[in-house]
Amino acid sequence: MQLHDVWFVLIAFLWVGYFFLEGFDFGIGVLTKLLARDRRERRVLINTIGPVWDGNEVWLLSAAGGTFAAFPDWYATLFSGFYLPVLLILVCLILRGVAFEYRVKRPEERWQRNWEHTIFWTSLLPAVLWGVVFGNIVHGVKINAHKEYVGGLLDLFHPYALLGGLVTLVLFTFHGAVFASLKTVGDIRERARRTATAVGLIAAVLVTGFLGWTQADKGDGASLVVLVVAVAALVAALGATRLGREGWAFVFSGVTIVAAVAMLFLTLFPNVMPSTLDESWSLTVGNASSSPYTLKIMTWGAGFAAPLVMLYQGWTYWVFRKRIGTQHLAADAH
DSSP states (O other): OOHHHHHHHHHHHHHHHHHHHHHHHHHHHHHHHHTOOSHHHHHHHHHHHTTTHHHHTHHHHHHHHHHHHHOHHHHHHHHHHTHHHHHHHHHHHHHHHHHHHHTTSOOOHHHHHHHHHHHHHHHHHHHHHHHHHHHHHHHOBOBOTTSOBOOOSGGGOOHHHHHHHHHHHHHHHHHHHHHHHHHBOSHHHHHHHHHHHHHHHHHHHHHHHHHHHHHHHHOOHHHHHHHHHHHHHHHHHHHHHHTTOHHHHHHHHHHHHHHHHHHHHHHHTTEEEOBSSOGGGOEETTTSOOOHHHHHHHHHHHHHHHHHHHHHHHHHHHHTOSOBOGGGSOTTOO
């Protein structure tokens, strides 16, 4: 295995980690409108991710930075061709961070309500758009012989990509509902379990359809095994949720996301962005990568920094592992 293959695997790992962690993060944001009945319950939901949401986004920065350094042609074509969807995601992530921090700065109801609306929409839109983006990456886009995207904005919204957007939205919402049931107590915990069951059934249909479509179009034996793992894990998550085993439900919902994203990268390799105009114009791990020396230096740096970041983030989750409920909120907090 050459270094550009190693870095393809590493970048896939970073995206898997991002969607696993940011998945329930986005899901909680969506559930602030679908699950919470009043402001106190919305505060509970937001507090479940309050200590960790910004750390989850480190995985996105690492994935984008790794792509820029290891596969500059992939980075250039991806972020220029998908400029508007990616820009919208970036704006949402910025506003979302501001909403988390500024929501509690003033006690006025209108102030807090507006920021809570912002949290909902800036969680929902990226959840959809990431599915659209990766649906296009796997399906292929109009790339010419100069490695440039020559399609239009509407070319990105075809049935496969739109289904991918629905899958990520529903799957992240399910993952968030399972996380909410794991991290809360009282009535909101019971409603989170019921919500997880209802959303999970929809997710099972959509995930099976999307991954089945992917398998039929680009799959092989290895991707078929991962597809079975993803669907089986989702069924197991639903079963654990019904039994009130929130810890196992969260593990299995996480495995579903990990397996689904891993399958997309399995079907993509050795391409990084297939061309629908001419297969020979596709960007691959070979023709889109940096020099071997650059990849070597990056490998040493990643080998040192990545374990430290993962240990620190794991410690953060351990420190804030306890459940919370409305009874834990200060009456005058704003």
